[in-house]
Amino acid sequence: MAIQPVTHTRLHLPGTAPTAERPVRLVARDLDASELLAAHHHAWGQVTYALDGVVRVTVGSTTWIVPPQRAIWIPAHARHEVVTLEKARLRALYVQADAAPFQGKRCEVLEVTPLLRELVVALSQAEAGGPREAMLSTLILDELARSATLPICVALPEEKRLRTLCEMLIAEPASALTLEDWATRVGASGRTLARLFERELGMSFSQWRQQVRLAHAAPLIARGLPLSRVAAELGYASQSAFSAMFKKTFGQSPTAFFARGEN
Incomplete structure (x- = not known):
């Protein structure tokens, strides 16, 4: 069954934490402009990405303005907030710590290839916990690890x-x-x-x-x-x-x- 996007900004949605068996979980939010996901953190890493629309992501003393061709990798335990600068279909990939494609505590700006975008869309439509979800998760982790990183940020x-x-x-x-x-x-x-x-x-x-x-x-x-x-x-x-x-x-x-x- 496809994941149904939520249209609110409440945090810590139940049943979305990644595990060793399901190392990549997707949270879909369809939000209007000027919505705020207040500062929070997780015990897992996160890729913040918008299928369309532009978001601003702030982690500590750094902020990024992120269009659909880019995503932000946020390491585990990093406190972050997200603001939609325009109407956006926000897709967050929660990544289990042991499966993280990047090491260290630094955020990364990632190029989103057409393949990665389609993998994210496909994951949102895969049966929860099924073999297709597992295969897509493996491909997403591999594509993330291959993503080019970009020096675009504002202190x-x-x-x-x-x-x-x-x-x-x-x-x-x-x-x-x-x-x-x-x-x-x-x-x-x-x-x-x-x-x-x-x-x-x-x-x-x-x-x-x-x-x-x-x-x-x-x-x-x-x-x-x-x-x-x-x-x-x-x-x-x-x-x-x-x-x-x-x-x-x-x-x-x-x-x-x-x-x-x-x-």
């Missing part, structure tokens, strides 16, 4: 005023406000904020803003927007300026980079 600070600034800029990535402008909004001097950026995030305000804008690029490109529109949406003066910054950061043009997960 978050602890200091309250700087955190407020960062959250507002994540919500408004195209904003042209200067650091002094933001300082007025959050009740600190520009000099203080500049010191906080270096101390807590190890980079300048402009460098951090570039990371935010590049993180927002993936969902926009996934929607099929032309690069000129993406550049404008993210506050770049031109498509060439956006492409140059993207290539400087990732070593590839935006077109080449995002085509990798479609092959």
Whole structure:
């Protein structure tokens, strides 16, 4: 029997924990925009993935903006929250600790191949505990282990005023406000904020803003927007300026980079 998606954000659903006999379990949620899965953790690893829609995943002091061509691996015991930035069909794969495809405590951004996507869809339709579920689980674990990992993330600070600034800029990535402008909004001097950026995030305000804008690029490109529109949406003066910054950061043009997960 196919798994029926839930449409709520209650945590710790009964009967979904992975086991040695069923090392991969799928939890399906169909959620509207701006829904929150509050911060929580599991004794098992998790792949957070949306068949469609865009989600934001935050683990500790790092956040990711995740379109359908990407997924986030979250190791066991890592406290995480998920926010839907638009209507999304969220699919979480719970992975038993001994079967985890990645070692260590670091989260990973994964390319989702067409094969992995179809395996996730097939798992949602397989008979619970049956031989097909077992075979699909084995294939999913193998495909996850082969997935390319990507250096796309945005670091978050602890200091309250700087955190407020960062959250507002994540919500408004195209904003042209200067650091002094933001300082007025959050009740600190520009000099203080500049010191906080270096101390807590190890980079300048402009460098951090570039990371935010590049993180927002993936969902926009996934929607099929032309690069000129993406550049404008993210506050770049031109498509060439956006492409140059993207290539400087990732070593590839935006077109080449995002085509990798479609092959």
